[in-house]
Amino acid sequence: MQRGFLLAAFLLIASCAGATATDPLFSQLGGESGIARIASNALDIYFSDPRVAQNFDNINRDFLQPRFTAYLCRVAGGPCIYKGHAMKRAHKGLAITEANFNVVVEDLETAMDRAGVPYHVQNRFLARLAPLERDIVTR
Amino acid sequence: MLCAASMAGLSRHQAAAQESGRLLATEGVSEIDGASGGGLATWSLISGYETRDEIGGNLHGTYVAVNNFGLGSVGASAGFYDRLELSYAHLWFDTRSAGGRLGLGDGYHFDLDAVGAKLRLVGDAVYDQDSWLPELSVGTQFKAADSHAILKAIGAAGPDGVDFYFAATKLFLAESLLVSATVRATKANQFGILGFGGDHNRAYSAQFEGSAAYLLTRSLAVGAEVRTKPDNLGFAREGCAYDAFAAYFFSKHLSATLAFLALGPIARQGDQNGLYLSLQAGF
Numbered sequence: 001m002q003r004g005f006l007l008a009a010f011l012l013i014a015s016c017a018g019a020t021a022t023d024p025l026f027s028q029l030g031g032e033s034g035i036a037r038i039a040s041n042a043l044d045i046y047f048s049d050p051r052v053a054q055n056f057d058n059i060n061r062d063f064l065q066p067r068f069t070a071y072l073c074r075v076a077g078g079p080c081i082y083k084g085h086a087m088k089r090a091h092k093g094l095a096i097t098e099a100n101f102n103v104v105v106e107d108l109e110t111a112m113d114r115a116g117v118p119y120h121v122q123n124r125f126l127a128r129l130a131p132l133e134r135d136i137v138t139r
Numbered sequence: 140m141l142c143a144a145s146m147a148g149l150s151r152h153q154a155a156a157q158e159s160g161r162l163l164a165t166e167g168v169s170e171i172d173g174a175s176g177g178g179l180a181t182w183s184l185i186s187g188y189e190t191r192d193e194i195g196g197n198l199h200g201t202y203v204a205v206n207n208f209g210l211g212s213v214g215a216s217a218g219f220y221d222r223l224e225l226s227y228a229h230l231w232f233d234t235r236s237a238g239g240r241l242g243l244g245d246g247y248h249f250d251l252d253a254v255g256a257k258l259r260l261v262g263d264a265v266y267d268q269d270s271w272l273p274e275l276s277v278g279t280q281f282k283a284a285d286s287h288a289i290l291k292a293i294g295a296a297g298p299d300g301v302d303f304y305f306a307a308t309k310l311f312l313a314e315s316l317l318v319s320a321t322v323r324a325t326k327a328n329q330f331g332i333l334g335f336g337g338d339h340n341r342a343y344s345a346q347f348e349g350s351a352a353y354l355l356t357r358s359l360a361v362g363a364e365v366r367t368k369p370d371n372l373g374f375a376r377e378g379c380a381y382d383a384f385a386a387y388f389f390s391k392h393l394s395a396t397l398a399f400l401a402l403g404p405i406a407r408q409g410d411q412n413g414l415y416l417s418l419q420a421g422f
């Protein structure tokens with residue numbers, strides 16, 4: 001009983017300590033510079049991929065890029081501040097299909113490949129982004 | 140039957156302008172009696188790479204060579220809006236020289252047709268990464284075997300039967316791991332090739348199918364499966380089937396699965412171990 005309590009107390013302390021440390025995924029993705037490269041690579045592809053480019057027609061890339069970078073950084077657990085809208089609001093009324101969403105994910109994989117991110121690290125990152133499907137796909 | 144599974148296709152297609160469809164591990168391969176799954180185990184995922192707005196489908200060809208028998212399967216499946224799957228498979232079971240020993244004649248073939256439907260109830264194995272809820276589906280398969288007189292002679296209660304199953308499949312994407320479990324109510328003897336029910340047990344029994352698949356790369360998955368089977372016939376004991384597989388996704392349109400599998404004893408010819416090879420083409 002006492003042993004169980006001590007173990008629980010130890011785990012609590014350990015988990016509190018963990019919360020202040022940097023998220024390992026952030027460094028696995030190459031930190032701020034790595035994530036900036038991923039974001040830039042991804043936008044290069046989005047604006048030219050005929051499957052989704054029309055979704056970006058009215059979007060100013062210079063406006064989008066710093067926000068997209070900050071968003072990805074925050075999702076990765078990095079020390080970034082994202083001041084944009086929540087994903088649900090940001091995509092409201094855009095009639096984005098599940099197929100559109102999947103293309104954007106595939107292009108992000110390519111962007112990470114080009115940034116040298118290992119496949120299993122990519123999956124850890126995609127696991128955090130996948131639930132956004134519910135907020136982004138509205139058609 | 141047979142095994143092998145795979146995950147889905149982690150393939151990507153940069154090219155084609157209209158290429159869209161589902162992502163990553165999202166359809167599996169064709170389970171031997173036609174449903175989407177591993178090779179041996181049925182998954183809750185819906186066949187094809189279609190999204191909720193699209194229709195997809197697959198063709199498969201599978202051959203299994205074990206110690207004393209060969210087993211082939213060809214079939215097709217269609218997925219509608221990532222909600223409903225319809226499938227058909229034709230299986231043939233080649234008794235090779237064992238046919239002679241069993242008094243059927245060398246190379247005697249048993250044939251089986253399987254028609255299936257699967258309905259996705261809730262959950263998305265891929266997107267729901269923030270929840271423990273797996274993708275859940277229910278399904279049914281109607282199977283009809285030929286060789287009625289022989290099936291009767293070996294003690295089978297009937298040449299056709301209906302299976303019902305409940306499948307739960309979850310992709311743990313952060314771990315690159317897919318896990319699936321299915322409970323099936325069935326009377327099938329050796330997947331139905333040897334008929335349904337028997338002198339030993341005529342009733343339905345609950346059987347289990349499980350898969351675990353690890354994604355080594357975006358196009359290569361390895362894993363293992365188990366499928367329990369009823370033991371209905373007095374004349375020959377029937378056991379569990381297992382496999383260990385590797386599935387390679389050349390693209391979303393083509394995959395190949397190779398497995399080592401153990402089908403357990405069949406028709407008093409001892410344990411049947413061998414190789415499984417399956418090709419699948421789809422969209």
